[in-house]
Amino acid sequence: MTGTHLDDGVLRAYAEDRLADVDAWSVETHLDRCPLCRGRLPLDETTGRIVAEVGAALRDRLTVADPLPRPSASKPAGVPTPAPAGWARPGSAGRSRRGRVRPGTRWRRSAVLLGAGPAARAGWLGSVAVTLALVAAVAANIAPVKAWVLLLVAPVLPVLGVASSYGRHTDPLHDLVASTPYAGLRIVLWRTLSVLAVAIPMSLVAGAVSGIGVPGLWLLPSLALTVLTLGLGAVVEPYRAGIGVAVGWAVLVLAPVGGDRLVAPVAVPGWLAVVAVAVLVAGARTARDRMRGEVTG
């Protein structure tokens, strides 16, 4: 017992009938006059299940009785919503509910997690626009834009997207996200997926237009550099990892040995090796540092 209320252990013991009679009586005396503790009394398994079932049945009934307003494209403009007088008004849920309530499905979850590409979204959409402009310029044969510029830009697109998608410097909600079960690698992978969904087609288009190497092989450096950024992102801040990888890529492309070999069949084992190393780096880091649960500190 703590202060004037029963503590959890006592309540649990009482609910499970583990208390001596004398103790149980005094618990009951307290429960009689204390609604707070009554509310905290844990339910036994059967009762809990019944309550849950009744709740589920009622919920379905309520949805039928109170059909949600369909999404309306045109919200009545200029009609100010009256501000609530207080904020926890019981029972106001059904009445003032409006707008779009989406059912909780697996699809909806994916849509939310993918679509919430945070501040990063502006960043990678920008780089997609740049690539498109370059592709157009190369396709139209505008003199100052050479095909190798595409090779320089397209494969690092997802890298920049991934680098700017996680970490306290680029995500305004970083602290909050870091306190959820999705923190760390899981949310990073979701965001990477959303970036790749856009960047991979870009890479293919750029490869086809540029005429350098095999277009399909442009995917390899894109993916390998992304995985490398993820791996390094487990060690340093993701945005630093991204900058490092981008610079490294630029050096390779501009090196005198010929950037076109980077997207030729001869480079395939090299890229696979890069992926393997990146996975090892991330794995070693995770093993050493299991507590952290996030990719950055």
Added chain:
Amino acid sequence: MTVGISATATVSVTGLRVGYGRRVVLDGLDLELTPGVHGLLGPNGAGKTTLIRVLATVARPERGRVRLLDEDITDRAALRRIRRRLGYLPQDFGFYPRFTVREFVEYFAWLREVPRAEVPLAVDRALDRVGLLDRADDRMRHLSGGMLRRAGIAQAIVNDPRLLLLDEPTAGLDPEQRVEFRALLRELGIDACVLVSTHLVEDVGTACARVSLLDGGRLVFTGTTEELVAAGVDGGSGDSPIERGYTAVLRGARAEQR
């Protein structure tokens, strides 16, 4: 009445030390919290935010043991279970400006792994509890400071947390909203452990059953609100009994350290 079973604490911290570089922010801190509303007081820079970030599993302890909801945070699987039952509102939190209020709260319902079928209802319930249901479809960037704070509280309670950590939640709320907020706190404190950091002593006096006082990275007081008031009966300065208790305890702790 004494029943020989003691409650297990929701939060149990022993020997916690946190520092950034050479600066030590928390040192040798022990803390136990049970269900109910707990106030966390202390001057600016006392380490309140750091302590809350450690309990939110965002900041990393340098030394010491942290157990939350009966599990150790160094165990990865346990950490995930803890985070499902954790609600957290940082002092400054950003938002994605294009999100509507409902999408913002929904995002965190998914991130906190609320069961799929329950998400829509949980989101609207949380919005209703903070009085934002009729603004649910407004974009975040159109909200006032007080409404943003309430949206922040809604995302923190969307998963019915067993441990709710609120860092300066009353900042930006007007007096009427603060009163409403305290009522909500008392309601949440019935079955959850709620830790509220604030520098507004009056928030603690009315909403919190227990208070802990941090100063210079150390815990200098922990007890009931009445005990803090009692500490200020002879000495201490301030306009209210609890303020006098607060200043008296701080002075006492500082004199002791010299």
